[in-house]
Amino acid sequence: xxxxxxxxxxxxxxxxxxxxxxxxxxxxxxxxxxxxxxxxxxxxxxxxxxxxxxxxxxxxxxxxxxxxxxxxxxxxxxxxxxxxxxxxxxxxxxxxxxxxxxxxxxxxxxxxxxxxxxxxxxxxxxxxxxxxxxxxxxxxxxxxxxxxxxxxxxxxxxxxxxxxxxxxxxxxxxxxxxxxxxxxxxxxxxxxxxxxxxxxxxxxxxxxxxxxxxxxxxxxxxxxxxxxxxxxxx
Amino acid sequence: xxxxxxxxxxxxxxxxxxxxxxxxxxxxxxxxxxxxxxxxxxxxxxxxxxxxxxxxxxxxxxxxxxxxxxxxxxxxxxxxxxxxxxxxxxxxxxxxxxxxxxxxxxxxxxxxxxxxxxxxxxxxxxxxxxxxxxxxxxxxxxxxxxxxxxxxxxxxxxxxxxxxxxxxxxxxxxxxxxxxxxxxxxxxxxxxxxxxxxxxxxxxxxxxxxxxxxxxxxxxxxxxxxxxxxxxxx
Amino acid sequence: xxxxxxxxxxxxxxxxxxxxxxxxxxxxxxxxxxxxxxxxxxxxxxxxxxxxxxxxxxxxxxxxxxxxxxxxxxxxxxxxxxxxxxxxxxxxxxxxxxxxxxxxxxxxxxxxxxxxxxxxxxxxxxxxxxxxxxxxxxxxxxxxxxxxxxxxxxxxxxxxxxxxxxxxxxxxxxxxxxxxxxxxxxxxxxxxxxxxxxxxxxxxxxxxxxxxxxxxxxxxxxxxxxxxxxxxxx
Amino acid sequence: xxxxxxxxxxxxxxxxxxxxxxxxxxxxxxxxxxxxxxxxxxxxxxxxxxxxxxxxxxxxxxxxxxxxxxxxxxxxxxxxxxxxxxxxxxxxxxxxxxxxxxxxxxxxxxxxxxxxxxxxxxxxxxxxxxxxxxxxxxxxxxxxxxxxxxxxxxxxxxxxxxxxxxxxxxxxxxxxxxxxxxxxxxxxxxxxxxxxxxxxxxxxxxxxxxxxxxxxxxxxxxxxxxxxxxxxxx
Numbered sequence: 001x002x003x004x005x006x007x008x009x010x011x012x013x014x015x016x017x018x019x020x021x022x023x024x025x026x027x028x029x030x031x032x033x034x035x036x037x038x039x040x041x042x043x044x045x046x047x048x049x050x051x052x053x054x055x056x057x058x059x060x061x062x063x064x065x066x067x068x069x070x071x072x073x074x075x076x077x078x079x080x081x082x083x084x085x086x087x088x089x090x091x092x093x094x095x096x097x098x099x100x101x102x103x104x105x106x107x108x109x110x111x112x113x114x115x116x117x118x119x120x121x122x123x124x125x126x127x128x129x130x131x132x133x134x135x136x137x138x139x140x141x142x143x144x145x146x147x148x149x150x151x152x153x154x155x156x157x158x159x160x161x162x163x164x165x166x167x168x169x170x171x172x173x174x175x176x177x178x179x180x181x182x183x184x185x186x187x188x189x190x191x192x193x194x195x196x197x198x199x200x201x202x203x204x205x206x207x208x209x210x211x212x213x214x215x216x217x218x219x220x221x222x223x224x225x226x227x228x229x230x231x232x233x234x
Numbered sequence: 235x236x237x238x239x240x241x242x243x244x245x246x247x248x249x250x251x252x253x254x255x256x257x258x259x260x261x262x263x264x265x266x267x268x269x270x271x272x273x274x275x276x277x278x279x280x281x282x283x284x285x286x287x288x289x290x291x292x293x294x295x296x297x298x299x300x301x302x303x304x305x306x307x308x309x310x311x312x313x314x315x316x317x318x319x320x321x322x323x324x325x326x327x328x329x330x331x332x333x334x335x336x337x338x339x340x341x342x343x344x345x346x347x348x349x350x351x352x353x354x355x356x357x358x359x360x361x362x363x364x365x366x367x368x369x370x371x372x373x374x375x376x377x378x379x380x381x382x383x384x385x386x387x388x389x390x391x392x393x394x395x396x397x398x399x400x401x402x403x404x405x406x407x408x409x410x411x412x413x414x415x416x417x418x419x420x421x422x423x424x425x426x427x428x429x430x431x432x433x434x435x436x437x438x439x440x441x442x443x444x445x446x447x448x449x450x451x452x453x454x455x456x457x458x459x460x461x462x463x464x465x466x467x468x
Numbered sequence: 469x470x471x472x473x474x475x476x477x478x479x480x481x482x483x484x485x486x487x488x489x490x491x492x493x494x495x496x497x498x499x500x501x502x503x504x505x506x507x508x509x510x511x512x513x514x515x516x517x518x519x520x521x522x523x524x525x526x527x528x529x530x531x532x533x534x535x536x537x538x539x540x541x542x543x544x545x546x547x548x549x550x551x552x553x554x555x556x557x558x559x560x561x562x563x564x565x566x567x568x569x570x571x572x573x574x575x576x577x578x579x580x581x582x583x584x585x586x587x588x589x590x591x592x593x594x595x596x597x598x599x600x601x602x603x604x605x606x607x608x609x610x611x612x613x614x615x616x617x618x619x620x621x622x623x624x625x626x627x628x629x630x631x632x633x634x635x636x637x638x639x640x641x642x643x644x645x646x647x648x649x650x651x652x653x654x655x656x657x658x659x660x661x662x663x664x665x666x667x668x669x670x671x672x673x674x675x676x677x678x679x680x681x682x683x684x685x686x687x688x689x690x691x692x693x694x695x696x697x698x699x700x701x702x
Numbered sequence: 703x704x705x706x707x708x709x710x711x712x713x714x715x716x717x718x719x720x721x722x723x724x725x726x727x728x729x730x731x732x733x734x735x736x737x738x739x740x741x742x743x744x745x746x747x748x749x750x751x752x753x754x755x756x757x758x759x760x761x762x763x764x765x766x767x768x769x770x771x772x773x774x775x776x777x778x779x780x781x782x783x784x785x786x787x788x789x790x791x792x793x794x795x796x797x798x799x800x801x802x803x804x805x806x807x808x809x810x811x812x813x814x815x816x817x818x819x820x821x822x823x824x825x826x827x828x829x830x831x832x833x834x835x836x837x838x839x840x841x842x843x844x845x846x847x848x849x850x851x852x853x854x855x856x857x858x859x860x861x862x863x864x865x866x867x868x869x870x871x872x873x874x875x876x877x878x879x880x881x882x883x884x885x886x887x888x889x890x891x892x893x894x895x896x897x898x899x900x901x902x903x904x905x906x907x908x909x910x911x912x913x914x915x916x917x918x919x920x921x922x923x924x925x926x927x928x929x930x931x932x933x934x935x936x
Contacts, residue, residue, distance in 0.1 A: 025455075026451075026452055026455045026456075027350075046448065046451055046452075046455075047451035047452070047454055047455045048455075049455070049458060069447075095348070095350070097412070097415065097416050097419070098419070100347060100348060100416045101347070101416045101417075101419040101420040102420075104345070104347045104416070104417075104420040104427045104428060105420060105423055105425060105426075105427060105428065106425065106426040106427055106428045107425065109423075111572070112624060113568060113569070113572045113624060114563070114568060114624055114625065115598065115599070115600065115624045115625050116495070116563070116625075128428065130349065130430050130431060130434045130439065131349070131439075131442065131443075132349065132442075132443060155428055156346060156347060156348055156349045156428075156430055157348065157349050157350075178565070181565060182565050182568045182569045182572070183569075183572075184419055184420070184422065184423065185565070185566070185569040185652055186569040186570075186572040186573060186652070187422070187423045187424075188422035188423065188424075188652065188655070188656035188890055189573055189577075189652065189655045189656065190424050190655075190656075190658050190892070191573060191574065191575065192573075192574040193572045193573060193574055194572060194573065194574045194596065194623055194624075196598050196624055197598060200598045205598065205599075208599065208600075209599075209600060213537075214514065217494075217514055217515035218494055218514075218515070220515055221493075221494045221514075221515045221516075221517070222494075224517060259923075260919075260920055260923045260924075261818070280916065280919055280920075280923075281919035281920070281922055281923045282923075283923070283926055303915075329816070329818070331880070331883060331884055331887070332887070334815060334816060334884045335815070335884045335885075335887040335888040336888075338813070338815045338884070338885075338888040338895045338896060339888060339891055339893060339894075339895060339896065340893065340894040340895055340896045341893065343891075362896065364817065364898050364899060364902045364907065365817070365907075365910065365911075366817065366910075366911060389896055390814060390815055390816055390817045390896075390898055391816065391817050391818075418887055418888070418890065418891065421890070421891045421892075422656055422890035422891065422892075424658070424892050579806070580858060581802060581803070581806045581858060582797070582802060582858055582859065583832065583833070583834065583858045583859050584729070584797070584859075646799070649799060650799055650802045650803045650806070651803075651806075653799070653800070653803040653886055654803040654804075654806040654807060654886070656886065656889070656890035657807055657811075657886065657889045657890065658889075658890075658892050659807060659808065659809065660807075660808040661806045661807060661808055662806060662807065662808045662830065662857055662858075664832050664858055665832060668832045673832065673833075676833065676834075677833075677834060681771075682748065685728075685748050685749035686728055686748075686749070688749055689727075689728045689748075689749045689750075689751070690728075692751055
């Protein structure tokens with residue numbers, strides 16, 4: 001069964017890639033569903049060095065596994081997306097600066113600034129409960145709010161980004177923070193932005209601009225900047 | 235008496251952590267009260283390399299010790315907080331960019347943008363004397379303005395951040411600059427931000443989101459990025 | 469024929485210089501026309517490590533060469549500028565953050581903020597088709613929009629910058645992102661900027677401030693920060 | 703005559719310090735008057751690696767020396783300040799991003815945001831000729847505009863900063879860019895800033911907050927981050 005170790009290595013690499021982009025660090029986490037739809041892999045919780053994540057640091061859990069110290073505090077984001085939406089193979093939770101700034105705006109702007117970020121929702125789903133996502137019920141509400149979108153913002157907190165593959169989720173997460181940064185910069189001008197014509201369907205655009213081949217190319221590119229920490233097994 | 239060396243090592247580590255985050259450098263300082271409530275430890279003053287602070291560089295002073303060259307110029311911030319508020323174990327003074335920008339605003343915005351920064355005061359205390367905090371009387375006025383809050387801004391200058399432990403103060407200081415940066419970014423939009431519901435008490439939120447366990451996890455995390463300079467004793 | 473290897477080395481160096489400035493990375497590309505006006509050199513496509521580009525990684529293509537995987541997806545930007553404007557020796561395509569933010573503005577500001585960026589058009593040409601530049605016809609429309617200017621913005625996408633030499637194009641590209649960043653920063657103030665007097669012709673200014681000698685000095689300067697990757701041939 | 707080599711070493715260190723802060727690079731230069739008021743030292747011109755400036759790279763020139771390639775293009779800024787204002791021992795010319803953004807504003811804000819930048823003029827002198835400062839007459843006009851202030855902005859270009867010692871000029875230059883960055887950030891809020899009370903004289907404030915001892919401490923601090931390039935003589 002060589003797939004399992006490989007997925008474990010990929011999740012460790014995803015953790016290091018997200019850390020190298022400043023998307024996760026003290027906080028933030030990433031999961032991937034295994035071939036067994038009852039089980040998922042997730043990176044270690046707050047306090048672990050994400051930039052040094054080794055395959056053997058990755059945790060494999062059953063969807064019903066209960067939170068315990070050492071796991072991400074908001075673990076159920078992952079279990080519940082994998083339970084409710086098995087076609088979503090990966091969820092990433094970040095507290096990155098531009099996404100937090102965007103999440104604070106009373107009316108979250110939905111402008112699309114980069115064709116490459118065309119997974120950006122026309123109407124941004126926003127979680128606005130003033131608490132962390134601590135239990136299964138809260139996590140299920142969050143996944144309900146996310147709906148079929150690729151990203152949802154969490155007010156006073158950050159964002160969750162999902163993908164149909166781990167590669168897609170990682171690429172979207174890096175583009176999401178980049179896009180948000182460019183969006184808040186452009187908005188600081190105080191003048192209107194040029195809208196993508198409404199006749200253009202964002203899903204069509206996404207399919208055209210960001211094929212799975214591009215996700216895989218990005219994965220190879222981003223991976224080449226992060227090395228497996230010395231002494232890692234698995 | 236093994237605690238004293240340990241506290242000295244911790245203050246040196248705090249100094250290096252704050253330097254690694256760009257919170258202190260040429261200017262800025264951190265103190266911690268010792269078990270003897272008449273004595274405190276403080277990092278060296280302006281000009282010392284904070285990123286290389288060794289345990290033996292840390293100064294141990296009596297609350298009544300008078301300023302002298304080599305000590306932080308605004309030393310009395312530390313002695314007076316430790317004298318007037320002995321439950322406050324640590325005070326950090328920073329000149330970091332986002333906090334300075336925020337301190338310049340005629341009406342300092344008090345929006346809370348991150349649950350993790352829920353120590354942020356609903357009404358920000360602001361010191362507005364156009365001078366450094368040079369003598370004991372000025373320091374006592376500053377501590378009076380701070381009141382029971384975790385942070386106060388100093389106009390045209392920076393901020394002081396306090397904690398009931400050194401770990402809490404260091405974590406709050408890093409979150410304070412991060413929060414300020416996200417706040418000024420979000421405000422550059424020129425549109426209203428989404429307020430945390432007034433029914434939510436910030437103290438309750440803080441207790442829920444940021445337990446002492448989280449402060450200690452952050453300490454371990456942040457410490458792992460800074461190493462003790464070679465040849466350090468103590 | 470010692471020129472060809474030299475041009476190949478120069479294009480590889482240009483690729484590394486643009487990468488070291490964060491102008492190209494996963495995306496973005498640069499070309500240069502060869503002495504044979506039917507052939508051009510171009511860096512590898514998305515996914516290649518631009519910061520490690522070696523002379524042997526550079527591709528030499530005929531103007532009529534058709535896109536294939538491994539080449540820049542928007543290859544025809546290069547072939548068509550070299551076909552239609554043979555006096556333009558180099559074209560650079562970037563997705564850098566400030567240029568993307570500027571390209572998003574409904575009315576693109578044309579203020580000139582730096583004498584050194586006096587190649588900045590008085591009226592910025594803007595491509596506003598909501599798609600990548602994928603085929604020869606689209607590329608020819610883009611080159612038509614560019615006209616005789618040094619730069620055109622692509623809405624929701626980035627910019628193309630051209631030069632009469634590779635050195636000029638590289639210098640302009642670094643100045644274009646720097647200028648855009650300073651422009652969006654200055655605009656965030658929300659107040660009018662000081663216009664360069666209309667009596668000043670930008671072309672005259674450019675000729676005065678940025679001679680070919682300056683381009684070559686910049687080339688030498690910027691090259692000195694990037695080294696040829698070990699084991700490179702050619 | 704051991705002073706001259708020492709001053710040469712100090713100017714080389716100043717050049718490296720300014721480069722390490724991103725204040726000078728491809729462009730930008732610094733001078734210091736020698737004990738002989740007819741002669742000054744200046745760093746090399748555009749294209750030289752400022753971050754590797756060695757004592758032997760520093761040029762010693764007579765006030766009447768004419769520009770030639772290899773020297774800073776705007777050499778006469780230095781010769782003329784040293785001729786007209788011999789009590790000014792050092793002039794620094796920068797193109798740094800926040801100062802350029804500030805220089806672009808039709809009405810340059812004169813708010814003082816940091817007590818430590820209290821050399822900031824109440825009314826900022828602004829050079830607004832749309833050209834480089836290329837000849838002695840232009841340089842003399844610039845020095846006239848500067849008057850008795852510590853800094854003048856050059857529209858579409860950058861700034862000049864002066865000091866009564868090299869240490870003061872270097873400290874002021876680093877503070878000037880830092881202060882400008884915080885100022886444009888605070889201004890992006892679009893709301894009024896809190897003015898330092900008009901009863902406070904900026905010169906008095908400067909004398910109180912920034913003594914020559916502080917300049918020297920900063921020099922020691924900043925120098926400790928830059929090392930003399932290997933193999934340097936002098």
